[in-house]
Amino acid sequence: MIDLQKIIEGLNQSIPQLSIDCVIFGFHNQELKVLLSKLPAIDLWAVQGGFIRKTEDIDQAAARILEERTGLKGIFLEQFHAFGKASRPSIAFLKEAFKSISDSVAIESIPFLTQRFISIGYYSLVDFLQVKPVPSVSYERSEWFDIQKLPTLGLDHAEMIEKALKTLQHSLDYALIGFNLMPETFTMSELQKLYETILGETTSRNNFQRKMLDMDILERLEKKFTGGAHKAPYLYRFKRYNEHKQPIF
Amino acid sequence: MIDLQKIIEGLNQSIPQLSIDCVIFGFHNQELKVLLSKLPAIDLWAVQGGFIRKTEDIDQAAARILEERTGLKGIFLEQFHAFGKASRPSIAFLKEAFKSISDSVAIESIPFLTQRFISIGYYSLVDFLQVKPVPSVSYERSEWFDIQKLPTLGLDHAEMIEKALKTLQHSLDYALIGFNLMPETFTMSELQKLYETILGETTSRNNFQRKMLDMDILERLEKKFTGGAHKAPYLYRFKRYNEHKQPIF
DNA sequence: CAAACATTGTCTAAATTTGAGACAATAATA
DNA sequence: TATTATTGTCTCAAATTTAGACAATGTTTG
Numbered sequence: 001m002i003d004l005q006k007i008i009e010g011l012n013q014s015i016p017q018l019s020i021d022c023v024i025f026g027f028h029n030q031e032l033k034v035l036l037s038k039l040p041a042i043d044l045w046a047v048q049g050g051f052i053r054k055t056e057d058i059d060q061a062a063a064r065i066l067e068e069r070t071g072l073k074g075i076f077l078e079q080f081h082a083f084g085k086a087s088r089p090s091i092a093f094l095k096e097a098f099k100s101i102s103d104s105v106a107i108e109s110i111p112f113l114t115q116r117f118i119s120i121g122y123y124s125l126v127d128f129l130q131v132k133p134v135p136s137v138s139y140e141r142s143e144w145f146d147i148q149k150l151p152t153l154g155l156d157h158a159e160m161i162e163k164a165l166k167t168l169q170h171s172l173d174y175a176l177i178g179f180n181l182m183p184e185t186f187t188m189s190e191l192q193k194l195y196e197t198i199l200g201e202t203t204s205r206n207n208f209q210r211k212m213l214d215m216d217i218l219e220r221l222e223k224k225f226t227g228g229a230h231k232a233p234y235l236y237r238f239k240r241y242n243e244h245k246q247p248i249f
Numbered sequence: 250m251i252d253l254q255k256i257i258e259g260l261n262q263s264i265p266q267l268s269i270d271c272v273i274f275g276f277h278n279q280e281l282k283v284l285l286s287k288l289p290a291i292d293l294w295a296v297q298g299g300f301i302r303k304t305e306d307i308d309q310a311a312a313r314i315l316e317e318r319t320g321l322k323g324i325f326l327e328q329f330h331a332f333g334k335a336s337r338p339s340i341a342f343l344k345e346a347f348k349s350i351s352d353s354v355a356i357e358s359i360p361f362l363t364q365r366f367i368s369i370g371y372y373s374l375v376d377f378l379q380v381k382p383v384p385s386v387s388y389e390r391s392e393w394f395d396i397q398k399l400p401t402l403g404l405d406h407a408e409m410i411e412k413a414l415k416t417l418q419h420s421l422d423y424a425l426i427g428f429n430l431m432p433e434t435f436t437m438s439e440l441q442k443l444y445e446t447i448l449g450e451t452t453s454r455n456n457f458q459r460k461m462l463d464m465d466i467l468e469r470l471e472k473k474f475t476g477g478a479h480k481a482p483y484l485y486r487f488k489r490y491n492e493h494k495q496p497i498f
Numbered sequence: 499c500a501a502a503c504a505t506t507g508t509c510t511a512a513a514t515t516t517g518a519g520a521c522a523a524t525a526a527t528a
Numbered sequence: 529t530a531t532t533a534t535t536g537t538c539t540c541a542a543a544t545t546t547a548g549a550c551a552a553t554g555t556t557t558g
Contacts, residue, residue, distance in 0.1 A: 015266050018367060058333030058367060082331045082369045084307030118267060118307060118369075120331045188535085207517065209536070229526040230534035437506085456546065458507070478555035479505035502557070507550105514545070521538085528531075 007138055014051035016112045019119045020062050021157070022048040022077070023164035024070065026128035027181040031146040032197045033128065034161055035069065036153075037139035044154035045145075047161065049119070050136065062122040069142065070131045076180040077124040080167040081160075084118035089155050123164040125180035169199055175217045179238045187224060187233040188212065256387055263300035265361045268368045269311050270406070271297040271326070272413035273319065275377035276430040280395045281446045282377065283410055284318065285402075286388035293403035294394075296410065298368070299385065311371040318391065319380045325429040326373040329416040330409075333367035338404050372413040374429035418448055424466045428487045436473055436482040437461065 024035040024047070036045040050065035052058055059079070067073045133142035145151060147165065150158065168177070177198065178191055192208050212218060221235040273284040273296070285294040299314035301307055308328070316322045382391035394400060396414065399407065417426070426447065427440055441457050461467060470484040 015365075015367065017264050018267060052333070052367070054365065055335050057335045058331065060335070079331060082307065082328060084301070084369070086304050086306045086309070116264075116303065118264065118301075120333070120367075204518070205535085206519085206537075211516090223525095225525075227526075228534075229532055231524040231536080232526095233535060453547070454506085455508075455548090460545095472554095474554075476555075477505075478503060478557095480507080480553040480555095482506060500558090503555085505553090507552075509551100510547105510549080512545105512547080514543105516543070517541085519538105519540090521536105523536080524534090526532085528529100 010051060010137075011112070013053050015054060017115050017117055018052055019117050020050050020052060020058065020065060021046075021083075021119050021121050021160060022050075022062055022066055022069075023121065023123040023161055024048055024066065024131075025123060025125050025164075025168070025181065026131060026144060027194055027197070028128040028144070030193045030197065031148070032194075033144040034147055034150070035131070035133060035142060036145055036151070037069070037135045037142045039154065040138075040140040042154075043152065045151045045157075046139075046154045047157050048136070048142075058120055062120075065136075066122075066124055069134055069136060070126060071134065072126055072130060075124060075126055076176070077122055079120060079122050081163050082118060082120045083156055083160060085156070086116065088116060088118075119160075121160050121164060123168065125168075125177060127181070127183055129183060165198075172199070174212070174215060175238065178217075182238075185221060185235040185237050187235060189233065191236070259300060259386075260361070262302050264303060266364050266366055267301055268366050269299050269301060269307065269314055270295075270332075270368050270370050270409060271299075271311055271315050271318075272329075272370065272372040272410055273297060273315065273380075274372060274374050274413075274417065274430065275380060275393060276443050276446070277377040277393070279442045279446065280397070281414075281443075282393040283396055283399070284380070284382060284391060285394055285400070286318075286384045286391045288403065289387075289389040291403075292401060294400045294406075295388075295403045296406050297385070297391075307369055311369075314385075315371075315373055318383055318385060319375060320383065321375055321379060324373060324375055325425065326371055328369060328371050330412050331367060331369045332405055332409060334405070335365065337365060337367075368409075370409050370413060372417065374417075374426060376430070376432055378432055414447075421448070423461070423464060424487065427466075431487075434470060434484040434486050436484060438482065440485070 026033045026035065034047065036047060038045050048065055048069045050061065050068070052061040056064070059077075062077055062079070063073065066075070066077055128144070133144070135142040147161070150161070153161070172195075174195070178194065181194060182191060188209055189205070191212065192203065192205065195208075196202050217239055218236045219239050221237055223232040224235045225232045275282045275284065283296065285296060287294050297314055297318045299310065299317070301310040305313070308326075311326055311328070312322065315324070315326055377393070382393070384391040396410070399410070402410070421444075423444070427443065430443060431440060437458050438454070440461065441452065441454065444457075445451050466488055467485045468488050470486055472481040473484045474481045
């Protein structure tokens with residue numbers, strides 16, 4: 001249920017013409033996924049957005065939004081780019097969405113939504129299975145989408161996701177990405193799938209294994225008996241107590 | 250001469266609580282330098298800041314500010330980070346500076362300067378010798394500073410320069426950096442000094458030379474007779490018509 | 499005018515990293 | 529027990545990086 005009064009209050013406590021958008025990545029079923037929310041009454045999806053309270057750090061605002069939508073805190077979250085084209089669509093369409101929900105909306109009581117917005121983009125890496133998607137007050141529902149099969153996105157969010165992925169690919173830190181996107185334990189080939197999906201290229205199995213083991217960031221655990229007609233793979237876990245294991249922020 | 254009326258007009262046409270700061274890098278006398286401006290009446294220096302007009306892209310705003318302060322356009326300029334700590338000092342001190350210049354300032358007529366600001370940081374690479382520093386309307390004068398010997402900086406500009414340098418180091422593209430920071434022609438050892446200064450580490454001369462030549466981004470020109478008691482080095486120039494030579498934006 | 503000097507351009511061998519193929523080990527199935 | 533699919537590891541070759549060596553060459557010095 002959408003609570004317009006709450007939305008308006010939030011806007012009034014926020015910095016005008018500035019928003020935050022979080023591109024939340026997860027990994028499941030060998031697919032890289034993004035958590036999107038659907039606008040009410042309009043067939044458009046968006047990454048997790050919100051506003052910056054007047055007394056809040058922008059990093060705090062991003063962490064708050066992430067927690068509101070996933071229930072998770074203390075996980076990897078990093079700013080990657082600010083989007084501010086003059087032609088950037090305003091988020092005035094939100095008014096239409098609200099109106100379709102509640103006839104009694106006094107459009108003029110919603111502050112500065114028709115003005116041009118500049119948005120600061122963050123991306124986050126989360127453990128897919130630990131997330132319980134919660135749409136924000138102004139959205140209908142949240143869902144994960146395979147990054148290869150995105151729905152129609154509002155604003156410039158397609159470009160935003162593209163840029164977040166580029167940042168992820170470029171700043172490729174194996175320990176950081178694996179630690180944050182994988183579940184607690186995993187097999188080597190599952191880990192390889194993750195990197196191949198993100199980078200969009202394949203590696204030979206033997207050399208990948210050597211590279212990961214040489215990095216000395218993995219602990220080998222017991223074997224995993226999958227029931228397949230073949231040798232059982234070992235499970236691995238990212239080592240604790242190394243520089244990458246610390247709470248990221 | 251500071252023209253307060255102009256400043257106030259500019260502020261009224263700009264997006265509130267949002268600014269742009271450009272960290273402008275140059276290279277001269279084997280030193281990496283940053284172009285700073287000094288506040289009037291206060292012993293504080295700052296990188297080149299400005300505001301975003303309501304109808305302007307943020308990239309355009311950064312390019313405009315760069316051109317205003319250096320006379321240069323069409324050169325390398327890239328966004329690297331948005332700064333938005335809640336504790337970020339406001340730029341209210343500008344009022345004091347203005348007041349010390351002009352007794353007749355009605356402080357209240359200067360819009361939103363006492364509020365908390367969020368700033369989008371850009372960095373630029375320029376040919377030192379082509380720059381004619383021009384302080385902005387609200388500053389006293391501009392000067393180049395060796396990045397190792399910075400004066401006292403206002404706001405969080407020390408952190409900003411630090412982060413811009415880190416970005417430069419991390420996204421090290423030899424052709425891009427050399428092309429933008431070096432003069433038209435240079436010797437191989439001059440080029441090596443540039444990279445060593447930026448990265449803060451030394452390379453062996455022979456291997457550096459091979460690496461640069463193997464990249465196939467340099468043209469060898471005539472020799473340069475410096476008058477030193479040794480073999481004269483060749484001059485080089487970055488090749489035109491390769492992917493890096495195109496106007497950067 | 500020849501020797502000394504400082505720096506440059508290039509070559510080579512060794513060390514390290516990366517790429518590709520091979521093969522034994524092993525859990526489930528036929 | 530043989531077959532099958534995958535896994536863990538080894539090895540050799542290729543490519544890249546590191547380190548050292550040395551001849552070439554303007555200028556200065558004796």
